[in-house]
Amino acid sequence: MMSDHRQRVGRIGEKIANRYLRDEGYEILGTNFRTRYGELDIVARSEGIIVFVEVRTRTSERLGTSVDSVTLSKQQQVRRMASIYLSQYCLADSPVRFDVIAIFLQSTQAKLQHIKHAF
Numbered sequence: 001m002m003s004d005h006r007q008r009v010g011r012i013g014e015k016i017a018n019r020y021l022r023d024e025g026y027e028i029l030g031t032n033f034r035t036r037y038g039e040l041d042i043v044a045r046s047e048g049i050i051v052f053v054e055v056r057t058r059t060s061e062r063l064g065t066s067v068d069s070v071t072l073s074k075q076q077q078v079r080r081m082a083s084i085y086l087s088q089y090c091l092a093d094s095p096v097r098f099d100v101i102a103i104f105l106q107s108t109q110a111k112l113q114h115i116k117h118a119f
Helices: 004-023 072-088
Strands: 027-035 038-046 049-058 096-106 109-115
Touching: 004 027, 004 038, 004 049, 004 096, 004 109, 027 072, 038 072, 049 072, 072 096
Parallel strands: 049 096
Antiparallel strands: 027 038, 038 049, 096 109
């Protein structure tokens, strides 16, 4: 079970990522889509492409960067959940992309890195 602090940091990061994507012209199709395998952070559409966005937020890089935390296992999990999403919403024929938005929170500012085609 996640600690309250980690949940709070995660929610802040997802809000920042949502705002960023909207500002960049993405249409947000859903957030926190739950499956039996876990949760998709953000599902968006950009230029006809369904974009599955894994949001990683850190307040310290002591244990590695946000990007480092998207392991091969996590990538496989996101792909599995994306397949369920596409099937459930009859979007199986749509082109897809997997992005990572890494956010590093420091006191009053946030650094955001958007990695398109991350995996």
